[in-house]
Amino acid sequence: xxxxxxxxxxxxxxxxxxxxxxxxxxxxxxxxxxxxxxxxxxxxxxxxxxxxxxxxxxxxxxxxxxxxxxxxxxxxxxxxxxxxxxxxxxxxxxxxxxxxxxxxxxxxxxxxx
Numbered sequence: 001x002x003x004x005x006x007x008x009x010x011x012x013x014x015x016x017x018x019x020x021x022x023x024x025x026x027x028x029x030x031x032x033x034x035x036x037x038x039x040x041x042x043x044x045x046x047x048x049x050x051x052x053x054x055x056x057x058x059x060x061x062x063x064x065x066x067x068x069x070x071x072x073x074x075x076x077x078x079x080x081x082x083x084x085x086x087x088x089x090x091x092x093x094x095x096x097x098x099x100x101x102x103x104x105x106x107x108x109x110x111x112x113x
Contacts, residue, residue: 008074012067019063026056054103061092061099 030052037045065088072085101107 005074012070012074015067015070016064017109019060019067023056023060023061026060030056051103052100055098058096058099059104061096065092066087 030049033052034049037048044085068085068088072081075081097107
């Protein structure tokens with residue numbers, strides 16, 4: 001059983017790495033597109049940069065939340081670890097929601113069809 005837990009912890013750490021890489025590579029991509037847009041003198045480059053960076057942060061946060069959930073569930077859940085997970089999820093959810101409001105200009109639940 002201990003061997004399985006070490007594999008689960010390894011997988012969760014890999015998922016965390018993927019989350020961080022998602023944010024980092026999204027930032028690099030956004031900067032590259034921004035620089036190309038500046039060279040081509042496209043309009044609204046700053047807004048496109050903000051949108052792309054924001055989307056990569058949102059995706060990275062979702063991946064990091066998944067890794068935190070896996071780590072908490074794989075370990076022996078205690079009241080302390082579940083409380084910490086809950087706090088992490090609340091903070092990241094608030095960050096995600098505020099980023100989404102910033103990017104789209106409306107609340108996520110106010111979708112227009």
